[in-house]
Amino acid sequence: MSTLEIRDLQVSVKLPDGELKPILAGVDLTIKSGETHAIMGPNGSGKSTLAYSIAGHPKYEITGGSVTLDGQDILELSVDERARAGLFLAMQYPVEVPGVSVANFLRTAKTAIDGEAPKLRTWAGELRGAMEKLQMDPAFAQRNVNEGFSGGEKKRHEIMQLELLKPKMAILDETDSGLDIDALQIVSEGVNRVREGGETGFLLITHYTRILRYIKPDFVHVFVGGRIVEEGGPELGEQLEAEGYKKFLVKA
Numbered sequence: 012m013s014t015l016e017i018r019d020l021q022v023s024v025k026l027p028d029g030e031l032k033p034i035l036a037g038v039d040l041t042i043k044s045g046e047t048h049a050i051m052g053p054n055g056s057g058k059s060t061l062a063y064s065i066a067g068h069p070k071y072e073i074t075g076g077s078v079t080l081d082g083q084d085i086l087e088l089s090v091d092e093r094a095r096a097g098l099f100l101a102m103q104y105p106v107e108v109p110g111v112s113v114a115n116f117l118r119t120a121k122t123a124i125d126g127e128a129p130k131l132r133t134w135a136g137e138l139r140g141a142m143e144k145l146q147m148d149p150a151f152a153q154r155n156v157n158e159g160f161s162g163g164e165k166k167r168h169e170i171m172q173l174e175l176l177k178p179k180m181a182i183l184d185e186t187d188s189g190l191d192i193d194a195l196q197i198v199s200e201g202v203n204r205v206r207e208g209g210e211t212g213f214l215l216i217t218h219y220t221r222i223l224r225y226i227k228p229d230f231v232h233v234f235v236g237g238r239i240v241e242e243g244g245p246e247l248g249e250q251l252e253a254e255g256y257k258k259f260l261v262k263a
Contacts, residue, residue: 013081013097013179015042015065015212021075022057022064022237031072034060036237038076042180042212049215049223049248052234053256058216059103061234062184066100067093080180095124097179101169101186108156113168114138116156117175124176141171145201162189163198170201181205182214187222199225220252233259 022035034057042048052058064071065078067090078085085093108116117138122128129137142149145167157165166186173181183202187195203226205211215228223231223245231248233241233256240259241247 013044013210013212015040015180015214016079017041017065017076018078019076020061020064020078021073022060022071023074024060024071031074033074034071034237035064038238040214040232040239042214044179044212045206045209046230047206047213047215047226047228048230048232049217049228050232050234050239051217051220051248051251053260054218056234057237058234059184060237062100062182062214062216065093065182066090066098091123094120094178099173099176099178099181101166101173101181101183103185103188105157105160105165105169107158109158111156112153113156114152117172120172120176137175141174144174144204145171146197147171163191163194166190166194166198167201170198173205174201177205177208178211180212180214182216184216185218186215187217187219195222196225202226220248223248235259 017038017040020035020038021033023031023033026032038061040048050058050061060071064073067088073086080096080098083096085096085098088096118129118134138152139149142151147167157168160168169186186198190198199222202213206213215222215226217223228245228248231243231245232239233247233251235256
């Protein structure tokens, strides 16, 4: 059982003039293996800032609070060390990596996380199986990472990484963004396959409830003004669908 603990996390972003602009105003959240937490909030509320701060994006400066994974202070770790510790981030806008094939990228990542290279015989089968489940052409493995990918292909590739790398904690930043209904169902099925293992905790960040129809959260948190202002179960997501965020804005 793994636990990600976020305590009074405060984060600022550095503006072009060098001034620090506060974004997160004291976030408290605990996620355990097998749990799925959905964070919902309006644009500009700080949801993606939370994701990237945990992952170690240099744009964001931690000004207070702590983040630990199984008791280890991950804020003291580099980005790659956080990944090896068991953190995974599916980005809203995955970047292109020219000259690096999907197959080589995934095997290199698996080697870095496990500390040893996967056996070629079994790895080829795992890769092929993951692609089949996500309805991806086998030729996809030889394409350069995210280069010329459609929005749906980028998101499927992120979920393929999730399935193959098996992290302790997965942060999915607006994974539903830019997906049509068919792609959303396929991506959601991939997430649910990992959830069924019970070994990964999920932080699912989204604006809309449509992805929650396919990935049922255990907890829903309303995020406004850089902090969590309301918490509840799946029924809270349904309330947001019906009423929007207006009533929570006064709490920010």
